[in-house]
């Protein structure tokens with residue numbers, strides 16, 4: 001294997017010619033919901049306080065990524081990022097960086113109605129809100145919390161604050177909410193939200209994922225086509241994880257992130273930083289690179305950038321879910337940052 005690039009202005013390249021431009025930062029592994037496809041009812045052994053990066057450490061590492069490594073998109077996620085008290089300050093610090101990256105947030109929407117104006121004022125550009133059902137009772141079963149109204153209010157508040165386009169992420173589960181695809185799309189169209197379905201991935205803490213029972217992109221599209229006319233979106237997809245379709249002639253669109261049945265690893269432009277300061281070059285990576293230890297040992301920005309480049313150089317060609325040797329990562333989605 002050729003050595004990674006080590007020039008001071010080197011981007012996050014890998015051996016397969018991909019360059020990471022999109023940084024996903026997990027702000028916490030904790031969450032106020034317990035989605036059944038994500039974590040068990042009792043929650044998980046959360047990271048202890050000293051393990052977590054401080055707000056200042058997060059801003060410093062994002063700064064390294066933006067100023068030295070060519071990152072142009074920063075997305076905050078978790079766990080549930082809205083429960084991190086320092087979120088508006090972190091967003092403001094990142095919005096003040098030059099070059100200024102685009103800044104987005106993936107959230108379950110609880111508390112967003114209240115926080116959206118402050119986040120917008122801090123420099124947040126837009127949000128993705130997760131909503132798997134329009135039925136309040138189903139929501140309570142699926143997330144084990146009766147918070148459906150808060151999520152709907154969060155969507156409304158985000159749009160009112162100008163965090164647009166507001167995107168909705170939906171995971172369909174067989175026998176739970178897989179009959180709702182057309183209704184969810186009607187809801188999204190009516191409110192001018194952009195809906196994206198995400199195939200369920202083997203990233204749940206309980207290791208309960210089963211390929212034979214997951215709802216596939218083909219099934220989702222068949223359900224939508226029964227009620228809508230879908231045409232492939234002529235816009236260039238680039239590194240976007242969602243494949244998109246124009247709905248009833250457009251301009252409205254619907255997306256499907258088919259990580260399992262139509263993997264897009266060849267075009268992946270993402271790098272990830274966990275809440276405890278580990279760089280992951282893939283959701284499904286089995287190893288991590290410890291930037292927190294380097295940072296706390298006094299490494300300078302260029303040393304951090306060098307470590308980050310080295311971590312990305314080792315990115316595998318694909319996630320390998322179909323390989324007989326596939327092993328689910330030890331960290332679940334909620335601890336990596338989705």
Ligand SMILES: C[S@@+](CC[C@H](N)C(=O)[O-])C[C@H]1O[C@@H](n2cnc3c(N)ncnc32)[C@H](O)[C@@H]1O
Pocket residue numbers: 031037038077078079080081106107108128129130169170171198199200201202203204333334337338
């Ligand atoms: C891990 S969550 C973190 C942010 C926030 N708590 C939320 O739910 O949006 C990010 C996204 O990952 C999705 N997700 C969680 N577990 C998943 C799984 N096993 N397969 C596919 N998507 C998953 C969620 O539905 C959500 O849209």
Ligand code: SF4
Pocket residue numbers: 031032033034035038039078079080108130334
């Ligand atoms: S998907 Fe998001 S909201 Fe649901 S339990 Fe996981 S981290 Fe929490």
